[in-house]
Amino acid sequence: xxDNRDIASAQSTVxxxxxEDRSLYSTQFALGFRSLHFIPxxxxxxxxxxxxxxxxxxxxVIPFAIFLTLIFGLADYFRLSEEVFSAVALPRLxxxxxxxxxxxxxxxxxxxxxxxxxMAALILYGASTPIMLGLISQGDYYTPIGTQLIxxxxxxxxxxxxxxxxxxxxxxxxxAYPMSQLLFPYPLPNLGFNCFIIVAFNMxxxxxxxxxxxxxxxxxxxxQLLSEMALFDSLTGLLNRRAFALDLxxxxxxxxxxxxxxxxxxxxxxxxxxxNDYYGHVQGxxxxxxxxxxxxxxxxxxxxxxxxxGGEEFILVWYNCSAKDAERLGEEARQAVEDLQLxxxxxxxxxxxxxxxxxxxxxxxxxxxxxxxxxxxxxxxYLAKDAGRNQVVIADTHPA
Numbered sequence: 001x002x003d004n005r006d007i008a009s010a011q012s013t014v015x016x017x018x019x020e021d022r023s024l025y026s027t028q029f030a031l032g033f034r035s036l037h038f039i040p041x042x043x044x045x046x047x048x049x050x051x052x053x054x055x056x057x058x059x060x061v062i063p064f065a066i067f068l069t070l071i072f073g074l075a076d077y078f079r080l081s082e083e084v085f086s087a088v089a090l091p092r093l094x095x096x097x098x099x100x101x102x103x104x105x106x107x108x109x110x111x112x113x114x115x116x117x118x119m120a121a122l123i124l125y126g127a128s129t130p131i132m133l134g135l136i137s138q139g140d141y142y143t144p145i146g147t148q149l150i151x152x153x154x155x156x157x158x159x160x161x162x163x164x165x166x167x168x169x170x171x172x173x174x175x176a177y178p179m180s181q182l183l184f185p186y187p188l189p190n191l192g193f194n195c196f197i198i199v200a201f202n203m204x205x206x207x208x209x210x211x212x213x214x215x216x217x218x219x220x221x222x223x224q225l226l227s228e229m230a231l232f233d234s235l236t237g238l239l240n241r242r243a244f245a246l247d248l249x250x251x252x253x254x255x256x257x258x259x260x261x262x263x264x265x266x267x268x269x270x271x272x273x274x275x276n277d278y279y280g281h282v283q284g285x286x287x288x289x290x291x292x293x294x295x296x297x298x299x300x301x302x303x304x305x306x307x308x309x310g311g312e313e314f315i316l317v318w319y320n321c322s323a324k325d326a327e328r329l330g331e332e333a334r335q336a337v338e339d340l341q342l343x344x345x346x347x348x349x350x351x352x353x354x355x356x357x358x359x360x361x362x363x364x365x366x367x368x369x370x371x372x373x374x375x376x377x378x379x380x381x382y383l384a385k386d387a388g389r390n391q392v393v394i395a396d397t398h399p400a
Contacts, residue, residue, distance in 0.1 A: 023225065023228055023232075025228060026225060029225070036163050050216070051115075055105075059106055062102060062103050062106060065099050066099050080136065084135065087135045088132045091128040091129070094128040095128055097124075098121040098124035101121050102117050104117065105117045115165055119168070126169075126172070126173030130180040133148070133181075134181055138184060152205055153201075155170050156208055162213050163213045167206055174198050181194075230243070231243040235285055236289055236308050238307050238314070239306065243307070244305065244307030251319060251370075255320070261361060262321065263329075263361045263362070264359070264377045265316040265317075265318070265326065265330050265358065266315055266357065266358045266380070267313070267381070268356050268357075269287075269312035269337075271349060271350055272284070272287070272353070274345065274349065275353060278346075278348070290340050290342065291314070291340070292306070295316060297336050304318050322363055323363045327394055330359050334355055337353065337354060354390035355390070356391060357381065357384060357391075358379065358380025358395065360376030360377040360380060360395040377395060380394060381393070
């Protein structure tokens with residue numbers, strides 16, 4: 001029961017924040033992510049972000065790891081007897097092959113298998129290392145525990161694994177050390193001390209891996225939030241004026257290439273100042289969000305767009321849309337806002353919030369561009385306001 005109440009409370013918090021700010025990224029910042037987990041809508045995006053960025057890091061690390069492994073093998077060749085070197089050749093080969101296994105998804109861009117390949121390669125490399133150390137100790141040669149620590153350092157700090165995957169991989173590698181060393185006549189006090197060193201290094205690695213992933217998640221949210229702020233209006237979640245203008249330029253060019261018509265609609269909230277003055281800015285902001293949602297209902301195809309043009313003014317574009325269809329869509333949008341039944345205060349000149357809409361269609365001219373369509377739609381909007389508001393007016397012509 002307590003768990004259900006906690007889940008309901010968390011969801012209530014999410015909903016409350018989203019009512020104030022439509023950005024999922026700022027919502028996640030407000031909720032925090034100490035557990036290294038985002039709300040479901042963002043977790044998938046972060047995983048994609050991780051898979052796109054981690055290969056670049058591994059491309060720099062893998063050649064160095066292979067080179068270092070070969071240097072270790074070369075050192076073994078010069079310092080070990082032929083018999084011992086032959087014995088350790090197989091685990092050393094396993095190490096090289098494990099790194100080659102890791103290189104496959106990295107260099108072939110098989111990002112789907114990246115995490116699994118990193119974990120498998122590290123476990124193979126890490127498990128073969130203590131076996132190799134045990135074989136070396138059989139010949140009364142020095143067996144540095146530092147070799148095992150290098151593998152754990154790679155696991156926690158260089159491979160770019162997320163925290164829980166790094167912890168699991170590190171635990172398997174660490175357990176492999178005492179288990180394999182028991183196969184050899186290794187002094188127990190020394191083995192115990194080495195195990196203590198490995199456990200201590202694991203704890204350090206866990207802390208480091210946690211903060212590395214935390215920072216990575218923080219960077220992901222910051223980057224996405226900055227991108228969102230550059231493109232979207234923070235109040236309504238629609239495209240902002242600049243982003244809409246740039247998008248409309250591209251859409252006009254594509255419409256000309258495809259030989260189809262565009263329709264641009266300018267919508268203005270009627271007597272919004274009366275509503276805002278009576279209910280206050282908080283309720284006024286909520287009114288604009290509701291109107292934006294209602295207008296966005298007419299956006300049904302990928303190349304259709306909605307934006308906030310400024311203040312209580314909105315702009316819509318409908319792709320491959322005739323003047324007749326644009327008038328129908330404009331009427332639907334107007335009716336959707338009226339159906340919200342957002343009541344004006346006492347003494348207002350109208351009973352509820354409505355919108356006036358002016359529409360310009362490229363069907364009405366031989367040539368068109370984004371500026372001419374916006375000017376024509378704005379002129380039609382003025383006519384809708386002048387004719388009594390709460391109506392849709394289609395521009396007869398637009399300037400070239």
